[in-house]
Amino acid sequence: MLRLRNAIVELYRKAATSLPADVVSALQNLHRKEKKGSNAALALSVILENISGAVKTVRPLCQDTGVPVFFVRVPVGLSHLQIRSTVIKATQIATRKIPLRPNAVDILTEKNSEDNTGIGFPVIYIDETKGRNLVIDLMLKGSGSENIGQLYKLPVEELQAERNLKGVRKCVLDTVYKAQGKGCPPYVIGVGIGAAKDQVTRLSKEQLLRRLDDVNRHPVLSKLEKRISDDINSLGIGTIGLGGRTTSLGVKIGINHRHPASYFVDISVSCWADRRARMIWDMKSSKYEIQN
Amino acid sequence: MSKVIPPYPPLEKGGGGDFKIKRTKSLNLPMTRKDVLSLHVGDIVSIQGLLVTGRDKLHTYLFNERPPKERIPFNLEGSILYHCGPIIEKTPQSYRCIAGGPTTSMRVEMYESWIIAEYGIKGIMGKGGMGRRTLHALKEFGCVYLHTIGGAAVYLADRVKRVSGVWKLEEFGMAEAMWILEVNDFPAIVTMDAFGKSLHDEIEMRSGKVLKELLRSTRF
Numbered sequence: 001m002l003r004l005r006n007a008i009v010e011l012y013r014k015a016a017t018s019l020p021a022d023v024v025s026a027l028q029n030l031h032r033k034e035k036k037g038s039n040a041a042l043a044l045s046v047i048l049e050n051i052s053g054a055v056k057t058v059r060p061l062c063q064d065t066g067v068p069v070f071f072v073r074v075p076v077g078l079s080h081l082q083i084r085s086t087v088i089k090a091t092q093i094a095t096r097k098i099p100l101r102p103n104a105v106d107i108l109t110e111k112n113s114e115d116n117t118g119i120g121f122p123v124i125y126i127d128e129t130k131g132r133n134l135v136i137d138l139m140l141k142g143s144g145s146e147n148i149g150q151l152y153k154l155p156v157e158e159l160q161a162e163r164n165l166k167g168v169r170k171c172v173l174d175t176v177y178k179a180q181g182k183g184c185p186p187y188v189i190g191v192g193i194g195a196a197k198d199q200v201t202r203l204s205k206e207q208l209l210r211r212l213d214d215v216n217r218h219p220v221l222s223k224l225e226k227r228i229s230d231d232i233n234s235l236g237i238g239t240i241g242l243g244g245r246t247t248s249l250g251v252k253i254g255i256n257h258r259h260p261a262s263y264f265v266d267i268s269v270s271c272w273a274d275r276r277a278r279m280i281w282d283m284k285s286s287k288y289e290i291q292n
Numbered sequence: 293m294s295k296v297i298p299p300y301p302p303l304e305k306g307g308g309g310d311f312k313i314k315r316t317k318s319l320n321l322p323m324t325r326k327d328v329l330s331l332h333v334g335d336i337v338s339i340q341g342l343l344v345t346g347r348d349k350l351h352t353y354l355f356n357e358r359p360p361k362e363r364i365p366f367n368l369e370g371s372i373l374y375h376c377g378p379i380i381e382k383t384p385q386s387y388r389c390i391a392g393g394p395t396t397s398m399r400v401e402m403y404e405s406w407i408i409a410e411y412g413i414k415g416i417m418g419k420g421g422m423g424r425r426t427l428h429a430l431k432e433f434g435c436v437y438l439h440t441i442g443g444a445a446v447y448l449a450d451r452v453k454r455v456s457g458v459w460k461l462e463e464f465g466m467a468e469a470m471w472i473l474e475v476n477d478f479p480a481i482v483t484m485d486a487f488g489k490s491l492h493d494e495i496e497m498r499s500g501k502v503l504k505e506l507l508r509s510t511r512f
Binding site for chain 2: 039042043046047049050053054057059060061062063064065099100101102103112114142144147159160170173174177180181182183184231234235236237238240241242243271272273
């Protein structure tokens with residue numbers, strides 16, 4: 001568990017100080033596409049310089065190192081409790097060593113725990129898997145973009161959003177319009193649809209783990225993702241919200257079955273600093289690999 | 293545990309990407325009313341001098357406790373209040389700013405107009421823009437809203453030459469304390485000016501029109 005703990009500290013470092021290659025190349029393409037000298041192009045040039053500066057100096061690329069959200073897939077026989085306590089210990093060490101910004105605040109005393117741990121902090125989802133590897137996905141969810149997420153209960157009369165995929169599209173557009181530039185666009189957008197409030201919020205966040213070029217296995221949803229992304233871009237909000245051609249880097253939709261009476265749609269938004277990293281740990285050799 | 297790390301080497305000369313090709317206005321702190329009135333929405337500025345950070349807790353504290361100016365260890369008159377919760381590292385002699393990008397300004401909308409009026413602040417800096425109440429205060433008291441680049445925390449921290457002091461660190465913690473930062477060549481875009489103009493309002497209005505069309509569209 002000591003080795004695993006140290007590996008999770010490295011996972012934190014990877015997630016905090018570098019961006020996934022697909023996100024970096026999307027931002028580079030965007031910089032080429034925006035009008036020279038426009039606010040969006042200016043901002044993107046700084047953003048790209050920031051990303052390479054963070055990698056070079058191994059510093060967190062955004063000062064808001066966010067709420068750490070773990071999605072863990074554990075092979076049969078490994079203790080979930082032990083994984084949980086290892087993640088918590090690693091969080092305390094990573095906060096000091098990298099360093100991360102201490103973000104866990106007690107609701108009753110308003111005191112910051114100073115080590116990014118507390119009640120329900122970090123967020124840890126654990127599922128058992130039939131696979132032989134332990135797989136840990138870490139997302140550092142900045143709160144500027146977390147604050148602009150929304151939960152809808154269809155139908156919504158104000159948007160004329162009915163209980164169907166057309167209605168879902170309207171919810172996403174409404175969320176991005178209301179967000180404007182507050183959550184650091186261009187955004188990556190995760191959508192979760194289903195029967196229960198708690199389930200769709202997790203599902204929408206899980207969508208943010210998909211790579212930008214990941215194709216939805218349902219052709220209808222794949223088409224819808226593209227359509228909504230194009231619609232968002234036509235809003236003209238742009239990089240950092242000061243106008244521009246691109247506001248969405250991608251839309252990812254996940255579905256569960258729903259109850260006849262319920263049609264919940266949750267939307268999780270990531271800022272351009274879409275920090276995710278994955279560790280794959282081979283149970284036999286205890287060798288691991290970290291990628292993002 | 294904490295080992296001594298030397299300061300980061302100075303930035304390579306000429307960093308700043310596309311900012312180089314734009315004409316920037318140099319802004320020296322503290323600012324005067326005249327400086328404020330020379331700025332208009334769309335201007336690109338480069339800031340030099342001492343500014344302070346302040347976010348949620350500092351705003352509620354100033355608003356609710358209303359401390360007299362003498363009790364604040366820095367003269368806010370003419371300075372910039374930067375919505376930022378940085379990562380700061382303690383060094384043997386002082387502090388070092390490791391990452392320091394802006395936080396969402398709209399959360400302090402209900403306090404800001406009063407703070408501008410009371411403490412003579414001439415610039416508010418953050419991201420995402422602010423609302424009607426603040427826009428009105430900018431006009432009435434002569435102040436501007438400066439938008440810097442969200443998420444560009446390393447780039448911006450490298451433009452902090454020195455951490456000159458801190459207030460309320462024990463009480464509020466690292467992210468919420470008021471840090472006094474000496475900056476150099478710190479980039480921002482004027483997005484709300486003292487003449488009642490707001491780029492955020494314009495973009496919201498334009499995108500609102502497009503949204504209406506998109507919601508009406510029956511093509512699917």
